[in-house]
Amino acid sequence: MRMRIVVLAALVAVGLSVSATSASAQTARDTARAGVGRVPPAVDDSILKHSAHAKLVCVACHTSLDPKRDPYRGIAEPVVCLRCHENAQFKHSFHPGVAAAIRSGAKPKVACKECHGAHDVVSAKVPGSKFSESRLSASCGKCHEKAAASFAGSTHNTALGKNVKGAPTCLSCHRKEHLVASGATDSLTAKAAQARACLDCHLDTTAVRDLVAPSTVLVPRWDRGMHGARLMHGDSAVASCVGCHGSHGIIKKSEPGSTVGKDSIVGTCAKCHGAIETKFNVSVHGKARTSAKTDSITCATCHAEHAKPGADELPAKAAAAQACARCHDPVTLSGSYGIASDRYKGFSDSYHGFAMRDGSIEAANCASCHGAHDVRAKDDTTSSVDKSHRADNCGKCHKGANERFDSGPVHGKIGVRARPARRWLLPVGLLLVAGAVGGLTLFGRRRRA
Secondary structure (H helix, E strand, O other), X not given: OHHHHHHHHHHHHHHHHHHHHHHHHHXXXXXXXXXXXXXXXXXXXXXXXXXOOOOOOHHHHOOOOOOOOOOOOOOOOOOOHHHOOOOHHHHOOXXXXXXXXXXXXXXXXXXXXXXXXXOOOOOOOOOXXXXXXXXXXXXXXOOOHHHHHHHHOOHHHXXXXXXXOOOOOHHHHHOOOOOOOOOOOOHHHHHHHHHHHHHHHHEOOHHHHHHOOOOOOOXXXXXXXXXXXXXXXXXXXXXXXXXXXXXXXXXXOOOOOOOOOOOOHHHHHHOOOHHHHHHHHOOHHHHHHOOOOOOOOOHHHHOOOOOOOOHHHOOHHHHHHHHHHHHHOOHHHXXXXXXXXXXXXHHHOOHHHHHHHOOOOOOOOHHHHHOOOOOOOOOOOOOOOOHHHHHHHHHOOOOXXXXXXXXXXXXXXXHHHOOHHHHHHHHHHHHHHHHHHHHHHHHHHHHHO
């Protein structure tokens, strides 16, 4: 009997020991969980007090928190910035996905916290803050690395670093509704909006001049130029400002590496005008570009980059003739390049020149005979003004023209370079007219007598 009592007591002791151990373990787990729950979120008060939200209490943003509950348990729900910043989706057009996601209730790829931070949010108006003018490109560049690297070497960034009046930042252009997500709009809409954005700082108006520095390149009437007019009339294939000048890496044409500089503009124009480039490269002008004297004409020499005041009022043929006169009239160019300085003067004194000045729209101009982009030397057998081609060339306007049709001077040569018969023609004609008038006057007096 005693033995049974001893065994039963031993079993009870073992059971109590196991229960005590399990109870101790559970209590330890609960204690540990409670200990973790009592640890407050890691927030550096020194950072928070310098932020834009320093005056707010925690629950103003973290609305799921109950300050009366102790210890804190669980994970706080995400902060909804739009509760206070409800207009942010309309101000952030440069991130169209953000607004679209907000309206649809989806999670945006780029959230407020990723750009602005959390407890360290600082207003962009504070000098030196993340989105202040001096640091904006670096902040945006964390995601847009290629654009930031290109912008770093641009004329705009150089001006920004020197605090030039009106120098643009990323948001100066991208805050305007012209850069949209890929495929979200047609190219015509995007190009027209890009042009308007560029003209906001480069259109020659009183309002723009007050906003930018005097050194800013201003455009008089871009919409009257060929590219601008076609774009405004709905041609989506025509070049825009960005198509020629680039976007983030814009450089002045006077600086090396510019897409519109003298050494590169022909290639830039060739992106749309490849066939014309082929003709230009074999012309006298194109060949001169590869010679030691590289200051020969480019596309922009004849074709104004942007419309000039009054340029649209000139007839096309008169404008073409004036373009040639820029190089073939001044005496200053004849000495350096051996260009005859009387070519345009001779043309002006010719039948064609007189007819053009009288307003004839059919009179030939320089390009009518010599060509435009494929101008060749007159002693080149492939030239349109070579002797073997003159009959056909003149026949474009004068039907039935033969090889003897242009036996006289074409440019209306003057002075000692003219043929003797031409040199005496005007003086002899004047003498004949004077003699006829004098004879008629004398004859009339005798009859009255």
